[in-house]
Amino acid sequence: MLKYIISTIFVFVATIAFAQEVDSLAIERIDTLQSETKVDGCKGERVAPIRTLGQVAVIDTLSTPNSAISVLLFNDNTWRYLLAEDFRNDTTVFNDHWDTSTPYVFGDVDQNSLPEATPIRLVDSLKSYHYPHLGVITSRYGPRKGRQHQGLDIALKTGTPIYATFDGKVRFSKSSGHYGNLVIIRHCNGLETWHAHLSECSVEAGDWVVAGQQIGLGGSTGRSTGPHLHFEVRYRGQSFDPERIIDFKTGELRREELLLKRRHFSIYAKYEQDFEDEIEAEKQEEAERKAAEAIQYHTVRSGDTLSAIARKYGTTVNKICQLNNIKSTTILSLGKKLRVR
Ligand SMILES: [Zn+2]
Numbered sequence: 001m002l003k004y005i006i007s008t009i010f011v012f013v014a015t016i017a018f019a020q021e022v023d024s025l026a027i028e029r030i031d032t033l034q035s036e037t038k039v040d041g042c043k044g045e046r047v048a049p050i051r052t053l054g055q056v057a058v059i060d061t062l063s064t065p066n067s068a069i070s071v072l073l074f075n076d077n078t079w080r081y082l083l084a085e086d087f088r089n090d091t092t093v094f095n096d097h098w099d100t101s102t103p104y105v106f107g108d109v110d111q112n113s114l115p116e117a118t119p120i121r122l123v124d125s126l127k128s129y130h131y132p133h134l135g136v137i138t139s140r141y142g143p144r145k146g147r148q149h150q151g152l153d154i155a156l157k158t159g160t161p162i163y164a165t166f167d168g169k170v171r172f173s174k175s176s177g178h179y180g181n182l183v184i185i186r187h188c189n190g191l192e193t194w195h196a197h198l199s200e201c202s203v204e205a206g207d208w209v210v211a212g213q214q215i216g217l218g219g220s221t222g223r224s225t226g227p228h229l230h231f232e233v234r235y236r237g238q239s240f241d242p243e244r245i246i247d248f249k250t251g252e253l254r255r256e257e258l259l260l261k262r263r264h265f266s267i268y269a270k271y272e273q274d275f276e277d278e279i280e281a282e283k284q285e286e287a288e289r290k291a292a293e294a295i296q297y298h299t300v301r302s303g304d305t306l307s308a309i310a311r312k313y314g315t316t317v318n319k320i321c322q323l324n325n326i327k328s329t330t331i332l333s334l335g336k337k338l339r340v341r
Pocket residue numbers: 139149151152153229230231
């Protein structure tokens with residue numbers, strides 16, 4: 001009996017010690033990531049890609065004080081967070097419009113029924129992100145020779161590994177018409193990433209994958225004129241320009257949160273074009289702000305006359321009359337606010 005009590009106490013103490021160790025690891029990890037992230041200069045922070053999972057093996061999974069998150073330990077003494085299995089199975093995003101037999105499951109969702117703007121958290125405290133593949137972009141999102149090109153083409157050599165962009169669950173993994181071998185991953189934030197023309201799919205529908213995990217090999221299956229990755233990002237079936245979220249030059253995630261607007265689902269809504277529009281809109285807002293700042297009012301006091309007010313503010317009676325839609329003969333009531341500029 002005594003032996004049992006002692007061993008129970010030992011296990012209890014060891015558990016506390018271990019939990020603390022994991023906790024301090026967590027703090028260290030978050031600090032490192034924060035120092036790695038760069039400010040975009042525009043909105044939110046850029047996120048550097050996480051390491052790929054090609055060479056390492058998982059040796060243990062540990063629980064954390066947050067029941068939704070566990071820690072994966074690898075055989076090279078590194079680790080990363082993982083969304084706990086119970087939590088994954090519980091999430092409606094992996095139950096709603098879930099069909100592993102066809103790529104197209106949101107046929108009943110009308111584009112116009114979606115909100116004007118949807119904030120989408122691209123990375124959470126798990127901080128998991130990896131580009132799918134980096135290389136020369138051979139075709140961008142947008143109209144192409146009378147067809148709609150709903151993704152981005154990136155050149156590659158057949159057999160190049162393709163990686164999961166975020167953690168998520170494989171919804172579709174097999175050959176599908178002109179897409180060739182296609183892997184679709186649904187992510188916790190509701191986005192789906194589509195990877196087409198693969199020479200090989202390395203995952204099966206229903207598998208849970210983590211960012212940076214190899215999900216297939218690049219190729220030229222389906223309607224394709226040479227080896228490349230056709231990469232799409234969709235939200236409730238609607239595609240938008242993948243360059244909105246990933247900077248394919250650096251491999252970084254452009255920001256931690258995306259404000260996905262309904263107009264982004266248009267095949268003509270290219271990220272670069274949109275960026276220019278936004279700069280133009282910012283200039284316009286700045287001009288309006290300056291104009292608003294320049295407006296000045298005068299509160300009419302006893303003895304005030306329009307000519308005296310005009311002199312005081314270095315303007316003319318006519319100008320004040322115009323701004324306030326009054327005549328020079330209008331009697332000024334005490335306390336009235338007159339716009340003078
Ligand atoms: Zn393509």
